[in-house]
Amino acid sequence: MKISYECGPCFLRQAREALDLSTDDEALKMEVIGEIFKFLSDNFKEGTNSNSTGSAMHKLIIQKTGCRDPYRKEKIKGNEIALKYLPEVKRIIDEDDCLENYVKIAIIGNILDFGAFTLDDDVESVIKSSLKKDLTVKDIEEFENSLKTHDRVLYLVDNTGEIVFDKLLLAKIKEYGLNITIAVKSEPILNDACMVEALDAGLDEFGEIVEIGCGTVGYVDSEISEEFRKIFNDHKFIISKGMGNYEGLTEIDLSDKDIYFLLCAKCNTISRDIGVDLHDMLLFKK
Known part of the structure; x- marks a missing residue:
């Protein structure tokens, strides 16, 4: 973008x-x-x-x-906020175990973004209000059909904190029998999840965790490693979390991919590009 x-x-x-x-x-x-x-x-x-x-x-x-990881404390804070609301989001799933609720919760996790929000923003209030909202765009039927059609998926995670909620969707995806490859940043950037945060959150329980070969804001095709490029090219089914990955992936040819974007539109530029309102929660096929 x-x-x-x-x-x-x-x-x-x-x-x-x-x-x-x-x-x-x-x-x-x-x-x-x-x-x-x-x-x-x-x-x-x-x-x-x-x-x-x-x-x-x-x-x-x-x-x-010389500060390699400026947002280290914010990553910890993001995990704490996510864990605080985990019992509440689990109650939503207990009440209705539908795929849409798992997707919604994973998208709500995308609110934990210290690149889009300021450090002083009341992120918790946004999470509370989002728990009561429906998805604005929800290609759920197509998404479930892809889960049933493919035997493996590449899941591009976004932020620390958010990955706590991703675990619920990853567990749901496993029910469809897919092998999951989970992609994280190789170096710290903002509060994005790297290998250490992914392992701490227990994402390795759901699939192999791989690094993209760089520490960039979202996906930057010119920066990824050749090793990850092969992984990316070999996967036809991709789940992309967050605005940064959307911004980068829409710059490249995805015509051979079955790709879904899960995000909260947290800025006007993204909202206008997609054609939705600020703070809308979206699952859409590109």
């Missing part, structure tokens, strides 16, 4: 937050934010890929501050 003008303020907000999480050195912050201004001045242009731009900016912050 291409950037819009609204991505500019969002990049700067993310840069400020990442710098505050990375260092207390005010002089260093001034130096780095100056480099980010220059980077965006040179690269923030119509037609630029949003994922690549955001990834490069965050990598610059990591390199300049």
